[in-house]
Amino acid sequence: MKHVLAFLFVAGFLVSLGCASDAALDAFGTVPVECQTTDQCNIDEVCVELRCVDREMTQGPDAISIEVTPPSDSPYTRYQRLDIPIVNAAQTLVVRMPEPVPYEAVVVDAAGERVEADLVVYGANRIPGRELEVNTTVRDDTENGARFSLVEGNYAARIRPDDRDRPGIEVTGFSVRTGAELPKEFALPTRYRQIQGRVTLAQSSQEGLPGAIVRAIGEKSRLESTIAIADENGDYAIRLPETTDTFFRVNAMLPSEQQPAWGFSQSVLVDPEGDRALEIAIERSSDDNRGTVSLSIVGLDELGQGSAVADAKVTFTASVAVADRLTPPAYRITGLTDARGQVHVNVGDDRLDVIPLLRSRYIVEVLPPAGSSFARLQTVLDFRSAGQNFTIDEQLILALRPTVIGEVSSAGGRPVRARVDFDPLDDTLRARDAQTSADGRFAIDLDPGRYLMVVRPDDPLAGGERLPVDTVVIEIPDTTGDHALPPIRLPPGNEVFGSVRGGIDGEVVEDARVEMFVYVEGQTVSLGEDFSGSDGTFSIVLPIPQ
Amino acid sequence: MLLQHVVRILGQATLVGSLTSACLIPPDRVLIEERVNSAPELDLPTIDPPQLILEVPYDCRRFRVRANVIDKNDTDLMYRLVAFDGTRQRESDAGSITVDEAGEPGIIRGRVTPGSDYPLLVEKADVSVNTDAEAQIGVLSLFVTDAPQWLVPPDEVDVTESGLGEIVNPEVEGFPPYSVTEVRWTVLIEPEATLGNSEDCLK
Numbered sequence: 174m175k176h177v178l179a180f181l182f183v184a185g186f187l188v189s190l191g192c193a194s195d196a197a198l199d200a201f202g203t204v205p206v207e208c209q210t211t212d213q214c215n216i217d218e219v220c221v222e223l224r225c226v227d228r229e230m231t232q233g234p235d236a237i238s239i240e241v242t243p244p245s246d247s248p249y250t251r252y253q254r255l256d257i258p259i260v261n262a263a264q265t266l267v268v269r270m271p272e273p274v275p276y277e278a279v280v281v282d283a284a285g286e287r288v289e290a291d292l293v294v295y296g297a298n299r300i301p302g303r304e305l306e307v308n309t310t311v312r313d314d315t316e317n318g319a320r321f322s323l324v325e326g327n328y329a330a331r332i333r334p335d336d337r338d339r340p341g342i343e344v345t346g347f348s349v350r351t352g353a354e355l356p357k358e359f360a361l362p363t364r365y366r367q368i369q370g371r372v373t374l375a376q377s378s379q380e381g382l383p384g385a386i387v388r389a390i391g392e393k394s395r396l397e398s399t400i401a402i403a404d405e406n407g408d409y410a411i412r413l414p415e416t417t418d419t420f421f422r423v424n425a426m427l428p429s430e431q432q433p434a435w436g437f438s439q440s441v442l443v444d445p446e447g448d449r450a451l452e453i454a455i456e457r458s459s460d461d462n463r464g465t466v467s468l469s470i471v472g473l474d475e476l477g478q479g480s481a482v483a484d485a486k487v488t489f490t491a492s493v494a495v496a497d498r499l500t501p502p503a504y505r506i507t508g509l510t511d512a513r514g515q516v517h518v519n520v521g522d523d524r525l526d527v528i529p530l531l532r533s534r535y536i537v538e539v540l541p542p543a544g545s546s547f548a549r550l551q552t553v554l555d556f557r558s559a560g561q562n563f564t565i566d567e568q569l570i571l572a573l574r575p576t577v578i579g580e581v582s583s584a585g586g587r588p589v590r591a592r593v594d595f596d597p598l599d600d601t602l603r604a605r606d607a608q609t610s611a612d613g614r615f616a617i618d619l620d621p622g623r624y625l626m627v628v629r630p631d632d633p634l635a636g637g638e639r640l641p642v643d644t645v646v647i648e649i650p651d652t653t654g655d656h657a658l659p660p661i662r663l664p665p666g667n668e669v670f671g672s673v674r675g676g677i678d679g680e681v682v683e684d685a686r687v688e689m690f691v692y693v694e695g696q697t698v699s700l701g702e703d704f705s706g707s708d709g710t711f712s713i714v715l716p717i718p719q
Numbered sequence: 720m721l722l723q724h725v726v727r728i729l730g731q732a733t734l735v736g737s738l739t740s741a742c743l744i745p746p747d748r749v750l751i752e753e754r755v756n757s758a759p760e761l762d763l764p765t766i767d768p769p770q771l772i773l774e775v776p777y778d779c780r781r782f783r784v785r786a787n788v789i790d791k792n793d794t795d796l797m798y799r800l801v802a803f804d805g806t807r808q809r810e811s812d813a814g815s816i817t818v819d820e821a822g823e824p825g826i827i828r829g830r831v832t833p834g835s836d837y838p839l840l841v842e843k844a845d846v847s848v849n850t851d852a853e854a855q856i857g858v859l860s861l862f863v864t865d866a867p868q869w870l871v872p873p874d875e876v877d878v879t880e881s882g883l884g885e886i887v888n889p890e891v892e893g894f895p896p897y898s899v900t901e902v903r904w905t906v907l908i909e910p911e912a913t914l915g916n917s918e919d920c921l922k
Contacts, residue, residue: 244764293914308921331914386850395778395912422847429851483878484809486838507842512878519843521851542877543835544810592814592828603835604781608815629828631817684764702826704765704787
């Protein structure tokens with residue numbers, strides 16, 4: 174009904190040209206000039222929804238990507254179209270769902286025997302970050318393989334056998350077409366690339382380190398190698414997943430009963446066609462260089478009063494090589510603060526209020542909970558001079574986060590109720606969000622850094638205006654106190670109408686989720702979503718293209 | 720809880736009855752004002768993710784939660800996504816929804832960040848630093864309410880370990896006027912790495 178009314182509203186505009194509209198007057202604050210094309214407006218204006226508006230206010234992208242997810246009982250499957258030019262309100266976007274291709278997949282070993290495995294299928298030419306089409310388990314004890322539907326196109330798959338003695342595989346560039354022979358067999362190779370060598374003590378390359386646990390993971394594919402335990406001579410060999418990876422992160426560590434102990438972590442280049450020899454040197458760990466640290470986290474308010482910071486995540490990462498070795502010894506441990514600000518860590522089944530450490534300098538990162546008033550802290554603590562079985566008491570003090578203040582208004586100058594997402598453009602920051610109040614204002618405590626701010630109006634049709642999602646990149650300085658952002662005035666929007674139809678016989682597809690995206694600053698941003706009604710129609714408000 | 724709802728419905732029915740005339744069948748063209756307060760209703764087919772058990776790789780950066788909600792007699796709703804790791808609750812996300820007319824669907828959009836919402840579980844499942852890493856179980860709840868106020872206000876969620884889904888609900892004329900609707904997922908933090916995308920990583 175809403176869509177029908179919206180259509181009638183637009184149609185009503187078309188037949189009522191020449192009549193001044195109070196809504197338009199309110200929305201833009203000026204006497205509107207009706208138009209059908211931009212040619213009918215002044216040179217610095219464009220025609221938007223039959224009104225001439227300032228060209229500078231049109232800031233939207235020229236094209237968007239659309240994703241349609243039909244309900245689970247539909248014969249169709251998720252479908253994306255990329256880089257569609259944004260249509261104006263007088264046009265209707267018809268999404269015709271392609272006929273899905275039933276697909277069946279099995280995984281077999283080199284002998285042709287069925288193997289149980291995790292199967293992830295992702296499509297080529299998809300919306301960045303939304304490539305994943307299937308994530309399922311392929312059983313080996315059923316008559317059929319895993320069954321799912323895909324639209325015709327090119328795909329890649331990552332397969333991780335349940336048996337961890339078999340590394341995973343990556344299959345790229347396979348096509349899905351109607352009439353292909355099924356089930357599709359994903360075959361594990363007869364031979365995998367390997368990394369082999371010896372785990373030794375760094376102080377004596379002749380002395381093997383039995384019992385060390387060695388594993389690797391593809392830097393790109395994220396598929397794991399097999400796990401090896403170094404033998405009595407320290408020798409090990411791991412098989413690598415069959416992927417296009419050339420870099421693997423190799424980790425080696427001693428078993429939990431020997432912790433805390435130095436480990437090894439290094440990114441290693443492996444020839445796409447061959448094996449790799451790798452000597453792994455691990456620093457000696459003994460009671461001489463083991464100790465514990467008691468650490469508490471305190472926040473200071475604007476009056477200089479301290480208070481415990483609860484539920485902060487604290488990570489210790491050994492940062493400096495012992496004896497200036499090229500490869501830093503690896504040791505990392507993570508804990509959480511309790512209500513008194515005291516850091517606790519899990520060691521095996523025990524929860525300890527002291528942190529087991531090895532003699533070194535550490536990068537210590539403190540991440541207070543998302544809603545905290547206190548800022549994250551990264552600092553270096555030096556525990557190199559501590560004695561045997563040392564215990565050190567430390568306290569770290571956090572400053573207040575800057576309070577970011579902003580205001581959101583519509584193109585017509587009305588305050589807008591909106592959710593404001595702060596998506597970090599730096600991996601060390603965390604996503605946050607704020608809600609504007611009735612006057613369009615918001616305030617939020619944020620860690621300093623770069624964010625993509627995404628403003629999502631609660632009601633894109635509030636007050637008779639079209640309120641699109643807007644994006645702004647902001648930089649929060651490393652200061653305390655208030656940081657006022659420039660006022661955010663949303664660009665004018667178009668309500669874009671469309672309908673979802675089936676590709677089999679053109680029938681209406683009801684209850685399909687339709688979502689539109691743009692790609693901004695390396696982030697995929699949703700511009701809005703709607704569900705198709707009983708007549709298959711939907712509408713989403715989009716920013717007007719430049 | 721069930722008894723409380725039954726009592727509430729009976730109470731509401733009594734109230735409706737007491738507002739009308741003594742006639743059980745009203746005369747024609749007499750509108751009976753409906754005073755029954757409806758709880759927020761989640762539209763089940765729109766709940767995303769749809770699966771009951773969320774299998775989350777330890778290195779999953781974040782994933783989205785969506786649902787449509789309708790309240791027949793309220794235009795302002797609040798929601799809270801709450802993570803529970805077996806020892807304490809943490810607020811994953813929260814927001815409010817305002818629709819023009821009661822009965823119109825509002826869209827809940829939330830984000831779950833496993834690294835900060837389930838820090839202990841992620842740490843225990845992280846095979847890159849833990850030789851004993853194994854799958855860890857948590858719970859994710861989506862609470863939606865027509866009440867104007869949570870029992871634990873937003874500025875206290877970080878120092879409160881439980882009760883994040885409860886509301887301020889003083890009795891009016893013998894029954895509590897507001898409701899909370901909850902949908903709950905089991906969360907399995909797995910020691911296997913993300914194979915798809917770190918922001919679209921549910922199995």
